[in-house]
Amino acid sequence: MTTQTVIRFEPRGAAKEAFARTDPELLLSGAAGTGKSVGALYKVFFACLMTPRVRALIVRKTHASLTASTLVTFREKIAAEAIEHGYVRWYGGSGSEPASFKFRNGSVVVVGGLDRATRLLSTEYDLCFIDEAIECTEEDIDTIVTRLRNGRLSYQQLIMATNPGPPTHHLKIRADEGRAVMLYSKHEDNPRMHDGTEWTEYGRDYLTRLESLTGARYHRMRWGKWVANEGIIYEGWDPSVHVVDRFVVPDDWTRYWTVDFGYVNAFVCQMWAEDPDGRLFMYREHYSTKKTVDEMAEAILETVTKPNPDFVAPRDGSHVPAHRKRGEWTEPMPRLILADHDAEGRAVLERELGRSTRAAKKAVLDGIQAVQQRMKVASDGRPRLFLLRDSRVARDQELADAKKPTSTEEEIPGYVWDVGAGKNPKEQPLKDGDHGCDAMRYLVLHRDPRNKPSIRVMK
Ligand SMILES: Nc1ncnc2c1ncn2[C@@H]1O[C@H](COP(=O)(O)OP(=O)(O)O)[C@@H](O)[C@H]1O
Ligand SMILES: [Mg+2]
Numbered sequence: 001m002t003t004q005t006v007i008r009f010e011p012r013g014a015a016k017e018a019f020a021r022t023d024p025e026l027l028l029s030g031a032a033g034t035g036k037s038v039g040a041l042y043k044v045f046f047a048c049l050m051t052p053r054v055r056a057l058i059v060r061k062t063h064a065s066l067t068a069s070t071l072v073t074f075r076e077k078i079a080a081e082a083i084e085h086g087y088v089r090w091y092g093g094s095g096s097e098p099a100s101f102k103f104r105n106g107s108v109v110v111v112g113g114l115d116r117a118t119r120l121l122s123t124e125y126d127l128c129f130i131d132e133a134i135e136c137t138e139e140d141i142d143t144i145v146t147r148l149r150n151g152r153l154s155y156q157q158l159i160m161a162t163n164p165g166p167p168t169h170h171l172k173i174r175a176d177e178g179r180a181v182m183l184y185s186k187h188e189d190n191p192r193m194h195d196g197t198e199w200t201e202y203g204r205d206y207l208t209r210l211e212s213l214t215g216a217r218y219h220r221m222r223w224g225k226w227v228a229n230e231g232i233i234y235e236g237w238d239p240s241v242h243v244v245d246r247f248v249v250p251d252d253w254t255r256y257w258t259v260d261f262g263y264v265n266a267f268v269c270q271m272w273a274e275d276p277d278g279r280l281f282m283y284r285e286h287y288s289t290k291k292t293v294d295e296m297a298e299a300i301l302e303t304v305t306k307p308n309p310d311f312v313a314p315r316d317g318s319h320v321p322a323h324r325k326r327g328e329w330t331e332p333m334p335r336l337i338l339a340d341h342d343a344e345g346r347a348v349l350e351r352e353l354g355r356s357t358r359a360a361k362k363a364v365l366d367g368i369q370a371v372q373q374r375m376k377v378a379s380d381g382r383p384r385l386f387l388l389r390d391s392r393v394a395r396d397q398e399l400a401d402a403k404k405p406t407s408t409e410e411e412i413p414g415y416v417w418d419v420g421a422g423k424n425p426k427e428q429p430l431k432d433g434d435h436g437c438d439a440m441r442y443l444v445l446h447r448d449p450r451n452k453p454s455i456r457v458m459k
Helices: 013-020 036-050 063-068 070-078 080-084 114-120 138-146 170-176 201-210 215-223 293-304 343-353 364-375 397-401 408-414 435-447
Strands: 025-029 055-060 088-091 100-103 108-113 127-130 157-162 181-184 254-260 267-274 280-288 305-307 326-329 336-339 385-388
Touching: 013 025, 013 036, 013 181, 025 036, 025 170, 036 055, 036 070, 036 108, 036 127, 036 157, 055 063, 055 070, 055 114, 063 070, 063 108, 070 080, 070 108, 080 088, 108 114, 114 138, 127 138, 138 157, 138 170, 201 215, 215 408, 254 435, 267 293, 267 435, 280 293, 280 408, 280 435, 293 305, 293 326, 293 343, 336 343, 336 435, 364 385, 364 435, 408 435
Parallel strands: 025 157, 025 181, 055 108, 055 127, 127 157, 254 336, 280 385
Antiparallel strands: 088 100, 100 108, 254 267, 267 280, 305 326
16 A cells, blocks of 8 residues: 555645644644544544554544544545555454554554543553544543553644534633643635635535524634623533433333424424433434424334334325334333424324323423523432433434534523523523423423422432
8 A cells, every 4th residue: 555545635724733743732623524533533544554553542422423423534534545455454342452443554543432431541542532522521531641651653642623612611721721732723724615715616505504503603613713602591501410321211210202393493302201309311302304293203103112013004095193103112101292382283293193292381481490490400419400412313414514403412502592682681592493492491391380399309
C-alpha cells in the first residue's frame, strides 16, 4: 500500500491545525458537518500508519453511538483502502480484549464506548480521540487523560470534537483555563461545502437549512458559538443526572404512554415506567415527522408486540386496524395513554391501537412546574424523573439534517420561554422544538396534579 492511495482528505482550518499541533489536549469545536470527526480520525490514522506500535483510542460516551457514527466514518472513509489492502485488520474483541483496528506495523486503534470503559482503560495509549465530547463528564475526560502515557509517539495527545454548548460547560472552561487548546472548525473548512473560493451547491443548501433555526441553537449550529439559551425552562436539567444507562425495566413497574400529535412537526409517543417509589423513567420514544397516525400506530405496536402469526390480509383489501396484525405483547400494556386534544388524531390512534386514550390536561404552566419539581434532586440524592439513554427508536433524518432536535433529550436544553416582543417572561414556552416536552408534561401533570400534593416522602 502506498500513502497516495489513502490521501483524498484535504485538511483545512481547524483540522489542519490539529494535524500540526502536539499540545496535550485539543478541543475541535464547531457545528455539525464542519469536518471535526474526519480531521481527528485522519490524525489518529496517520499517526498509527507512520509510527510502529502506536496505541490509539477512539471513544464516545456510548458504544452504540460510536458504532453508529464515528466508526462508520473511520472504516468507510479514513481506513477503507488500508483495510481493503489488508494493511489494517478489524478485530471484533473478546471477553477481555476490546475491539480494535490492527495495523501491520503493530499499531492499534482501540474503539469503544465509555459505558463499557473498564476494558478500554486498563491499558495505556499515545493518542485518544473522544468524539461528541460534550456528552462526557469531566471525570470521564480526566480518567482518559491518565491513560495517555504509552510513549511510542514523541507527544501524547487527547483530541476532542464537539458541537458548542453553553459557555458554562466544563469543556469550554477547560479551554478557557488553558488546559485544552480550542480550535474552531467552520463550514468553510469542509471542501464539500466550500471549494476554497465560494460555497458549493451542497454548502449553500446546508446553510439555507440552518437559517430556520432559532435562539442559541442557531448561534451554535451556524456560527459555532458557545452561547447560553436565554430563558431556559428546565434549569435543573443535567444530563449526567437525568439521563441514565439503559436497564431492563421490571415487569411490575406501571407503564404509561403519552402522545403529542404532529405531521409537519414531530409526532411523539413516549413510553414511561414508574418504579415502586413513584419515580418516572422514559424508556422508549417514537419521534417522527411526515408520518400518519396509522403509520405511527404500526411503528408503536411493532416495539411492544410480536407479529400475529395467524393474520391473513382480507381479500377485499379492506382496512385492518394495526393491532389486529399483532400478536402477543412483549412488555406490560400501558395503564393509560395520554394524548393531546386532537379529536381526529385520537380517534385514529384508538382505532389502530385497539386501546382508549385520555385527553391530557393542557395547563402549560402547571405542567412545567410539575416537571421542574420532579427534576429537582430529592433528599435521597436522586431526582424523580429520568430518561434512559438512547430511548429514541429511530432518528428522523429530516430533523437531523435541519439540525433540529430528534428526541426529547435533545429538546430539553433548548426548551425556552418565549421572550418575543411584548411577551411577559415566563408565561409561555417558545413553540419550537417542544413536542417531546409537551408529551412529558402531560404525563407528569397527570401523576402530580397541582391541586393535590402527591410528592411521596423519600427515605
Ligand atoms: N477536510 C475534508 N476533506 C474532505 N472531506 C471532508 C473534509 N471535512 C469534511 N469532509 C466531508 O464532510 C463530512 C462531514 O464531516 P465530519 O467530520 O463528519 O463533520 P463533523 O464531525 O464536524 O460533524 C465528511 O463525511 C466528509 O465527507
Ligand atoms: Mg462528527
